[in-house]
Amino acid sequence: MSGDLPDYYFRVRENGAVVFRVDTENRQRRIDMEEIATVNINNGKIKPHGDRTLSPEEIALIDGWIAERQAVLAARDVDDILRAIDHMNFTTQWAQSKASDDALEAVTDPLLMAMHDLRSVLIRKKADRLMKDEAAE
Structure with missing residues (x-):
């Protein structure tokens, strides 16, 4: 199972995410998740957890996640508006025929x-x- 798990996990929250490093190579063979940073998607700020210093690879990974997340959220915004257009049409039909x-x-x-x-x-x-x-x- 450990081969299927990512090295990092992003717990999404309203304005970004909490970033965890996933560790399965321990004596108990349990999944350990170490919090390494918080991310604010609105301003792009990455705040290391505690006294931790993020590696350039971790920063690049987080920056990549931010870009992907912003693209997902932008696509959702457009989809929500397209759904609103459908709902307006349904509302028109309702007002015309059923209301x-x-x-x-x-x-x-x-x-x-x-x-x-x-x-x-x-x-x-x-x-x-x-x-x-x-x-x-």
């Missing part, structure tokens, strides 16, 4: 405000991108 007057009364104003806010942000961002593209040309 009662009371249900529509309960959701119309908050939904219209959220849609107005989203529309305003999207239009402003699109205009910024178009102006930036024009300036680049």
Whole structure:
């Protein structure tokens, strides 16, 4: 089994991870996990645990994990938005075909405000991108 285990384990937490070195080469043949660092994914900071000094290989490994994790989170963000688009379509169909007057009364104003806010942000961002593209040309 020890051949299947990674040398390092990243315990994901909300803003990054705790990094452990995995050790299976001990007298009890147990899996030991030694905490070596904490990682903040938002600012990229790596904080060694205690008085530990991270090796260049460990720093490179952690930097690689940060890049992979940021890519995963970015892909999830896009997927969440695509799901929101689907949900908006489902909401439209619900409002068109199934919603009662009371249900529509309960959701119309908050939904219209959220849609107005989203529309305003999207239009402003699109205009910024178009102006930036024009300036680049």
